[in-house]
Amino acid sequence: MRNVNQETVTQVFLDYCGPETPPRLRFLLEHLVRHLHDFVRETGLTHDEWRTAIELLTETGEITDAERNEFVLFSDVLGLSSLVDMINSRPDATSSSVLGPFHILGAPELAFGGDLRRDNDGATVIVSGQVRGADGAPLPGAAIELWQTADNGLYSNQDPSQPEYNLRARLAVNDDGRYAVTTVRPAPYTVPDDGPVGKLLHATGRHPWRPSHLHFIVSAPGHRTLVTELFPHDDPYLDEDAVFGVRDDLIMHYEEQDGSRPPPVGLEAGDRLTSPYYTVDFDFVLAAEA
């Protein structure tokens, strides 16, 4: 009697893994292979379906390059990237959310209250708040990176018509751990749907839209770095984000200001704000490092 049949193959795979297998790798492989084998057995996967899957993976490899990773996009639209974010979020901290493919290093530093708008179209919004530890203490040593789309729904590294580092900055934090920046409202946009991921979206009647959002990376000594996004409360795609990035605690509220109240103190754009403009108040809470 040979060792492999459809009931034994999973155990045979596990038995192949030798004693030198790192324990965490063995654990991951055991769970991965059990799930993949169960998937094949439960669905009665046909040879044609297997070939279609191989072709889709092959195409995914072909379209992937330094600028576009279609494997990440598959992970995103299947909810895997967001699930990894959620299970690694700390309940005592602001939720994390997808990093996405548009972050770049080297954005310039912007002083507290600085103005990122330059020649960008779009409604003005002043975003401000505080960075705190889970114990409530302000974190004046915090560093914040912000990046977002222009009014056309494109990031600066997707759009040659935008200046380098347009709508990207490292935001200075003041002695109270507070930040403030004047910018424009970001726009909803679509994930690329001209490749294998697009085939899946089209076959299942899904749209490729993401709600508009601001990206942040917030870090502070002794604390877990937070990669997250904020979404406006009135975005039409909040409950149908193509990549499942929205969380309950990541909603920001645009408060329309009609000019009857003076703009917040210390803003670079203070005397150049025209009504109406919007304000957003959002505090980030970082968990202590393990």
Added chain:
Amino acid sequence: MRNVNQETVTQVFLDYCGPETPPRLRFLLEHLVRHLHDFVRETGLTHDEWRTAIELLTETGEITDAERNEFVLFSDVLGLSSLVDMINSRPDATSSSVLGPFHILGAPELAFGGDLRRDNDGATVIVSGQVRGADGAPLPGAAIELWQTADNGLYSNQDPSQPEYNLRARLAVNDDGRYAVTTVRPAPYTVPDDGPVGKLLHATGRHPWRPSHLHFIVSAPGHRTLVTELFPHDDPYLDEDAVFGVRDDLIMHYEEQDGSRPPPVGLEAGDRLTSPYYTVDFDFVLAAEA
């Protein structure tokens, strides 16, 4: 309350799939995404582990080309390809086994009893048998393709020193559905382990060897085409095939012949056989088409 958290994300994914989703695709996606999400939740997959997986998939795409599909090889060494073969095998027919990447079209036809050895090194083996339906009736209309490694463990399309179509043929079947061919014993060989699949094998202490085997595709009008492999009973890798291809009913027995019995009738090589040589008798049973 927004809709996505780690408990709801799987259902949200399913709810995204619109009414135009083909029912079988919906079924496959539901099972696939439930298993992938459960995998992430059960293992508490970290961001670093997720990144490692994305990098491995990206490398797998990079090394894949028209000659080598590393996604297929991953499917093979994880036991997925063989599991698909097994669940699609019919209990009333010979088991199927991996097609592998070395099959090519256009091999020449060889008459009943023909000799494939030409200048190949290796022990002589006469393989013969009958093709039958599941009802026991011989199938004289059957077509058989055979391909195998030379004595150096390489297929003709891997080895420029071999003639084109070396050790490949379409075998004619006689009026009783019988076939017979003189060839050399194939050799064990390794799957490619210089890429991402090799990383997995090395990390888990696995060797890349396959037991020696003969590849067959057997077809006949009104019957399901059989893609399979035969493995000699004395191969040292029978219970540790890197791609899980061995089945109980795919074992062939090399019977050593010392020349005391005359060779089978009707062999092209009949009077040029030198002792010792081997015989293998193996019958193929095809299931009726659904």
